Amino acid sequence: MADQPKKPSAFIDANVLLSGNAFPRWPYEVLKHAVNGDYRLTLCPLVIKQAREHMRESFPQHLHRLEKFLNEVDFDLAPDPSQEEIDSNSKLVRDLSDVAVALVAIAAKVDYLVSEDKDLTVQDESTRELHRQVKVLISGTFLREVMGWTSEELENIRHRKWDDLQENDDK
Numbered sequence: 001m002a003d004q005p006k007k008p009s010a011f012i013d014a015n016v017l018l019s020g021n022a023f024p025r026w027p028y029e030v031l032k033h034a035v036n037g038d039y040r041l042t043l044c045p046l047v048i049k050q051a052r053e054h055m056r057e058s059f060p061q062h063l064h065r066l067e068k069f070l071n072e073v074d075f076d077l078a079p080d081p082s083q084e085e086i087d088s089n090s091k092l093v094r095d096l097s098d099v100a101v102a103l104v105a106i107a108a109k110v111d112y113l114v115s116e117d118k119d120l121t122v123q124d125e126s127t128r129e130l131h132r133q134v135k136v137l138i139s140g141t142f143l144r145e146v147m148g149w150t151s152e153e154l155e156n157i158r159h160r161k162w163d164d165l166q167e168n169d170d171k
Contacts, residue, residue: 008146009040010112011078011105013098014050016139017043019116021055021065024165025157026139030114033147034073041075044104078108094126095119106133114142 012020012030020027034041048070055063081089081103092102098119105113113136115121121136130136143149 007038007040008112009042009108009110010034010114010142010146011042011044011101011108011110011134012047013101013113013115013117013120014047014054015116016114017047017051017066017069018054018059019139021051021069022059022062024160024162026143026154027116029143029147029149029157030139031069031073033143034075035069037074038147040110041073042078042104042108042110043075044078044080044100046080046100046104076108078104080104081107093119093130094122102130102134106130110134112137112142112146114139 010030012034016027016030019025020029020031033039051066052063055066081100085103086096086099089099089103090096092099095117098117101115101117102113102120111134113120113130113134115136116138120127120130121138123131127136137145140154143154144151
């Protein structure tokens, strides 16, 4: 029996988890690929907690989607870094609140960190060390480069709404 090719692995941050459950656009599709097992998903308790808190505050009507996703998806749970680790790596990215996310992605040895957070995705001196250790991609780029989406497929869902998905599901 031939060896199966290794699936890529990705750590997603709270904003992808939140956006993917609040809006049916690119982060939603990243999450859908995780549910389908197209890549190996890694999360950590901090990201799950942040996503739940922000969902309750900003999009309580979609909290059920987040909980359903977490119950359906197979994922690795990486440990949160200690405060000591965060403090000793405070210059890893420009926003101190993102250091924990960066450290989890690095420690988990994932292929990709998927985020919409400019403090993680920007490519400049403030993220040089992070980008040296893990490839950071926004959702649309992850879909194109890793999941093989075309530009046309990406553009087709740029402004998609939940009603659009339900119409397609009915066909």
